[in-house]
Amino acid sequence: MGKIISVVNQKGGVGKTTTAVNLAAAVGIAGKKVLIVDADPQGNTTSGYGVHKKNVRASTYELLIGTGKIEDSIIKTEFQKVDIIPASINLAAAEIDLIEIENRQNQLKMALASVREAYDYIFIDCPPSLGLITINALNASDTVLVPIQCEYFALEGLSQLMATVRQVKRLYNPTLEIEGIVLTMYDGRLNLTGQVVGEIKKYFADKLYKTAIPRAVRLSEAPSFGMPIQYYDKRSKGAAAYNDLAKEFLKKSRRV
Numbered sequence: 001m002g003k004i005i006s007v008v009n010q011k012g013g014v015g016k017t018t019t020a021v022n023l024a025a026a027v028g029i030a031g032k033k034v035l036i037v038d039a040d041p042q043g044n045t046t047s048g049y050g051v052h053k054k055n056v057r058a059s060t061y062e063l064l065i066g067t068g069k070i071e072d073s074i075i076k077t078e079f080q081k082v083d084i085i086p087a088s089i090n091l092a093a094a095e096i097d098l099i100e101i102e103n104r105q106n107q108l109k110m111a112l113a114s115v116r117e118a119y120d121y122i123f124i125d126c127p128p129s130l131g132l133i134t135i136n137a138l139n140a141s142d143t144v145l146v147p148i149q150c151e152y153f154a155l156e157g158l159s160q161l162m163a164t165v166r167q168v169k170r171l172y173n174p175t176l177e178i179e180g181i182v183l184t185m186y187d188g189r190l191n192l193t194g195q196v197v198g199e200i201k202k203y204f205a206d207k208l209y210k211t212a213i214p215r216a217v218r219l220s221e222a223p224s225f226g227m228p229i230q231y232y233d234k235r236s237k238g239a240a241a242y243n244d245l246a247k248e249f250l251k252k253s254r255r256v
Contacts, residue, residue, distance in 0.1 A: 002035070002119035003253065004112065005179050006141040010164075011157040012128040014149040015184030018219060019245075020125035021048040022238070023145075025228030026246030028081035032120040035074065035083045039064075039108070039133050041094070043087035045125040049077050050226030051086050059088035063111040064136060065097050070111050079231060083119075091133075098132045105132070105172055109140035121253075130164045138168040143179035147213075148200070150183055150193040155200070178207050180252070182245065186212035211245040214238070 007020040017040065024036040038045040039060050043053045062068025063085070073085045098104045112122060123145075124137040138144065144165055148154045158181075169176045181204055187193055200208055213219075219238035222229045229239045 002033075002116045002122050003143070004116070004122045004124065004141045005143050005145050006124045006126055006134075006137040007145045007147065008126045008134060008137070008161060009147055009157065010128055010130045010134070010161060011149075011154065014154065015147045015182075015213060016128065017042075017044045017048065017125055018223075019145070019147040019182055019184060019213065019242075020123055021045055021223070022219075022228050022230065022242040023246055023249065024082055024121075024123045025079055025230050026242045027121055027250065028079060029230055029243075030246055030250060031081065032250070033081050033118070035085065035115065035119045035122045037085045037108075037112070037122065037124045037137075038087035039091070039137050040087060040125050040127040041089075041092040041133075042127070043089075043091070044223065046084065046086040047226060048223040048228065049079065049082070049084050051075060051077070051084060053086065053088055056086045056088045059086050059091065060108075061088055061090040061094050064091075064094045064107045064133065065101060066107060070115055074115070079228060094133055095131050098136075105135050105139050108136040112140055130161070134164075135168060135172075138165065138176060139172045141173070141176060143177050145179040145182065147182045147184045149185050150187070150196045155196060158200075178204070180249070181208050183208070183212040185215045187215055209245060209248055211241060211248050213241045213245070216241075 028034045058068045058072040126134045126137045216238035218233045218236040222232035
């Protein structure tokens with residue numbers, strides 16, 4: 001049965017979607033069958049895999065509101081062993097539409113249940129908020145992966161996110177666990193970086209990945225070409241970092 005991982009941070013601009021896109025691609029290159037679910041209304045994961053949102057007929061939105069079949073939503077990408085459920089412009093209305101739906105927090109979980117056996121890993125790229133879409137993702141997931149930028153306010157956001165995870169665990173999903181914390185936009189030359197890393201290690205030492213993702217121009221460029229970094233520039237330091245993260249992620253998963 002495939003493991004479902006939500007990639008979550010309610011703070012925008014921390015490398016959440018970059019991590020979802022490139023970690024999923026690296027895990028696919030490592031030989032694992034991957035499904036990535038774009039649950040962010042911005043649809044950047046969809047664009048990052050070269051899928052044009054205007055051409056999307058069935059998406060995460062239809063799964064959330066219960067009007068679509070999951071097999072109609074899955075698109076086979078041109079990248080090794082990675083399929084995607086794209087986002088459409090309709091997803092922006094899902095938070096409102098879900099309010100009227102009974103069992104609203106379970107919609108995504110029910111939709112993904114029928115395809116879990118077909119994949120080794122299912123990654124959900126969540127929106128930068130802690131609303132009903134994110135609650136759906138957390139309720140559907142086995143674990144939570146948190147990309148965090150090395151800055152002071154990131155620590156404040158992390159404590160808010162952990163409170164939400166605990167609440168979802170208590171109310172809906174008692175087996176939900178933290179997969180790990182990934183440092184993004186890392187610059188070891190800055191004193192603040194060391195301070196933030198020190199604070200994270202105080203509370204989450206066993207969850208912090210050794211691999212940190214550096215600031216890199218090529219990582220920023222890749223989405224505009226509709227490619228994960230491994231396909232846009234496989235020799236870049238960004239590609240090397242996400243490949244190392246994937247190795248660490250897979251080793252940890254096997255150990256568990």
